[in-house]
Amino acid sequence: MLRPRIIPCLLIHQGGLVKTVRFGEPKYVGDPLNAVRIFNEKAVDELMVLDMDASRKRQPPNEALIAQLAAECRMPLCYGGGVKTVEQIERLIALGVEKVAIGSAAIEDPDLITRAAERVGHQSLVGVIDVKASGLLRRPEVVIRNASERTGRAPAEFARTLQTLGVGEVVLNAVDRDGTMQGYDLELIKDVKQALGIPLTVLGGAGSLEDIRQLVQHYPVIGAAAGSLFVFKGKYRAVLINYPSATERLALGCAPN
Amino acid sequence: MTAMTLVNYGLGNIQAFAHIYERLNMAVTVASTPQQLKQAKKLILPGVGAFDWAMRRLNDSGLRSTLDALVLQQQVPVLGVCVGMQMMAQRSQEGALPGLGWIDAEVVRLAPADRDHLPLPHMGWNDVHPTTSDKLFSGIEAPRYYFLHSYCIVPRNADVSLATAQYGGQFTAAVAQDHIFGTQFHPEKSHHWGIELLRNFAHW
Numbered sequence A: 001m002l003r004p005r006i007i008p009c010l011l012i013h014q015g016g017l018v019k020t021v022r023f024g025e026p027k028y029v030g031d032p033l034n035a036v037r038i039f040n041e042k043a044v045d046e047l048m049v050l051d052m053d054a055s056r057k058r059q060p061p062n063e064a065l066i067a068q069l070a071a072e073c074r075m076p077l078c079y080g081g082g083v084k085t086v087e088q089i090e091r092l093i094a095l096g097v098e099k100v101a102i103g104s105a106a107i108e109d110p111d112l113i114t115r116a117a118e119r120v121g122h123q124s125l126v127g128v129i130d131v132k133a134s135g136l137l138r139r140p141e142v143v144i145r146n147a148s149e150r151t152g153r154a155p156a157e158f159a160r161t162l163q164t165l166g167v168g169e170v171v172l173n174a175v176d177r178d179g180t181m182q183g184y185d186l187e188l189i190k191d192v193k194q195a196l197g198i199p200l201t202v203l204g205g206a207g208s209l210e211d212i213r214q215l216v217q218h219y220p221v222i223g224a225a226a227g228s229l230f231v232f233k234g235k236y237r238a239v240l241i242n243y244p245s246a247t248e249r250l251a252l253g254c255a256p257n
Numbered sequence B: 001m002t003a004m005t006l007v008n009y010g011l012g013n014i015q016a017f018a019h020i021y022e023r024l025n026m027a028v029t030v031a032s033t034p035q036q037l038k039q040a041k042k043l044i045l046p047g048v049g050a051f052d053w054a055m056r057r058l059n060d061s062g063l064r065s066t067l068d069a070l071v072l073q074q075q076v077p078v079l080g081v082c083v084g085m086q087m088m089a090q091r092s093q094e095g096a097l098p099g100l101g102w103i104d105a106e107v108v109r110l111a112p113a114d115r116d117h118l119p120l121p122h123m124g125w126n127d128v129h130p131t132t133s134d135k136l137f138s139g140i141e142a143p144r145y146y147f148l149h150s151y152c153i154v155p156r157n158a159d160v161s162l163a164t165a166q167y168g169g170q171f172t173a174a175v176a177q178d179h180i181f182g183t184q185f186h187p188e189k190s191h192h193w194g195i196e197l198l199r200n201f202a203h204w
Helices: A032-041 A052-056 A063-072 A086-095 A104-108 A111-120 A155-165 A186-195 A209-218 A246-251 B014-023 B034-038 B051-060 B064-073 B191-203
Strands: A005-013 A016-021 A024-030 A047-051 A077-080 A099-102 A125-134 A139-144 A169-174 A200-203 A223-226 B004-007 B028-031 B043-045 B078-081 B105-109 B122-127 B144-149 B151-155 B161-166 B170-177 B180-183
Touching (some): A005 A032, A005 A200, A005 B122, A016 A032, A024 A032, A032 A063, A047 A052, A063 A077, A063 A086, A063 B014, A086 A099, A099 A111, A111 A125, A111 A155, A139 A155, A155 A169, A169 A186, A169 A223, A186 A209, A209 A223, B004 B014, B004 B034, B014 B028, B014 B191, B028 B034, B034 B064, B043 B064, B122 B161, B144 B191, B151 B170
Parallel strands (some): A005 A047, A005 A223, A077 A099, A099 A125, A125 A169, A169 A200, A200 A223, B004 B028, B004 B043, B043 B078, B078 B180
Antiparallel strands (some): B105 B151, B122 B144, B170 B180
């Protein structure tokens, strides 16, 4: 049986790991390589690493760091941040990254996905959709470049476009929930999930294993990603890298690892 | 036990394999030239990406003829991983270039019965059911591996299928034909289940 994927999402900022709230207030939580080693020991399903600086400052991916992370990872790794060209995508795959995430570039150069898929295959390409409520009606809208620019696109329609262009997975990131630990935006997820025939991973808002259990109950084949949940412990948000144990996974309706 | 040689044609997670064998205290070399490859006693052929792209990279690497000679004439044991395994077949529905043809098999697109609930690519951790408990899966309890693919291998001779998995239907998850092995899943990214499989291959 295929299991739901439970995925810690790590943010890189100035060479360290941080956790944000609604994409702001980055708080230092540790060293990336050390975090990967801890997640190895905890046998996590997958890891997602997003470089905030690369997307915000339009810097190219830090290939030296990514190579180290990929070699250390004993689970699949998805990297996102600053990816703009097919050549970068090819190099990242050759460095040992399983999946390359494309965000802003998917809006600015949609053809990038199609050209990259011909080489690295659909399964290695991930489209990231950052969604933020906007306007008087607080309608969900796709935003880019660390949520600093609006696009006017609706999430489900944009997700379908990404699928047609050739990504093998969509990561749906609810910016308004980022770091709030108030639970996933199930309405947004339903809307996008219905539009897709490729795997969906959701991010933003998970604050407890109960949030993951609810998600998995609705969608048995899904990627449940979270940042805060796996790097903080307790109400004072003490930094402590954690991940559900085999028993906890069983209680979530997921088979143990 | 012989040293492991990783075939480096610019694709696949060479470093992840190297790391695992180093941690197991086994000798490992990365072969990027025919001279380096010629010494190989045991091979791993990794691969990711689209079928034609991978075949073209291998064909252009200058390693192809040495690799064919090692596997077909000298019977050097080889383990193909993901697209590395798919390349061992004769052809793939995903591409137009011929495969290596080491195994009488075709690579076809997965067709899960329940597309509404089972998206493609098949992505994530799935149970693997070996048809025999020896060879690659020896001693591995409840084997479970990470998959990331939309195509699967269909050997003409069903005995070549070493393990199966379910995703809206059964498909071949691993193959074994004499000294030629392959896995659709990624042992190098599958925690202890993968490490044990890679150790079994090294000891085979």
